[in-house]
Amino acid sequence: MIRSILQSGRRRLADRAGGHASAPTEAGASLPWLDPPAGPWPVERAYHYCEEFARAHHENFPVASRFVPAALRPHVVALYAFARAADDFADEPQYHGHRSQALDAWQEELHLCFHGEPRHPVFVALHDTIEKCCLTLPPFEDLLSAFRADLEVTRYATFTSLRAYTARSAEPVGRLLLGLFGYRNPEFVRFADEISTAVQLTNYWQDVASDAARDHIYIPGEDLHFFGVSEADIKALRIAAPIRDLMRFEVARTRALFERGRPLLGKLGHDLKFELALIWLAGMAILDKIEEADFDVFTHRPVIGKRDKAKILARAAKRWAARLDLSALRRLWP
Secondary structure (H helix, E strand, C coil): CCHHHHHHCCCCHHHHHCCCCCCCCCCCCCCCCCCCCCCCCCHHHHHHHHHHHHHCCCCCCCCCCCCCCCCCHHHHHHHHHHHHHHHHHHHCHHHCCCHHHHHHHHHHHHHHHHCCCCCCHHHHHHHHHHHHHCCCHHHHHHHHHHHHHHHHCCECCCHHHHHHHHHHHCHHHHHHHHHHCCCCCHHHHHHHHHHHHHHHHHHHHHCHHHHHHCCCECCCHHHHHHCCCCHHHHHHCCCCHHHHHHHHHHHHHHHHHHHHHHHHHHCCCHHHHHHHHHHHHHHHHHHHHHHHCCCCCCCCCCCCCHHHHHHHHHHHHHHHCCCCCHHHHHHCCC
């Protein structure tokens, strides 16, 4: 779910990266996270760099929480650093004018990584993860192709075309996580695809206003037409009955995707079940917040607060945890 949760947190990046997220990087300046400090980068230091990167981002959804087995936690963080950095390159203001350059560099680093010649610390850690967990190249390539598409494609005419995009932008992450935890069952992949897509769609619905501000509208054109909503209506950021009806429909469809993927939670072992349950419940909680706001996605962006996290943890513990680390429960997730 890592790529799927990327859209939810942008607030702390600039402080950790040494700049302001609202300002593009000047020509000739180093690019945050793309240009790391000087090496050497032994594996342990590279994983520490990925952890610092993860802490520099705030997410609505858990990223390698304390409920992930300790031996696997660094690998989850390495996957997150790879995907989130690429997402930042495609989306964050400080990379304006350098987006293609940054993604090209990330693509080159990925290929060097799979040839056993990683240079960047994220890829030093990722190479170790790939080797130990037997991960393959195609899901990583799919993710980068989706980030590139986001630079050019700003509208989707149909839900089918949007699903074709999420097949590259969301589904690979669920598949990578299954592979990382050693799950290869094709039935599991099908369920993970539904949850991954549901989480990403949830991010889109909570970010309708901010996406419209950067001229991205992920609501399918056929849905806008059916509910009598124009792009101008979305960009005006004024709630009206047709927009409420439209968002009610999108939320309901996204809930259905969550439910279609839900059987996966009953099939996984304890190594991944609880973490995935947190992600599933957090996604549903965001949809609940949109509904509680009467589907007004313009006035307030729904987020998961500390009290919400406590409720989510309690629900996950009640339904899916076979045993609990109470100290981890008190810490919630990072």
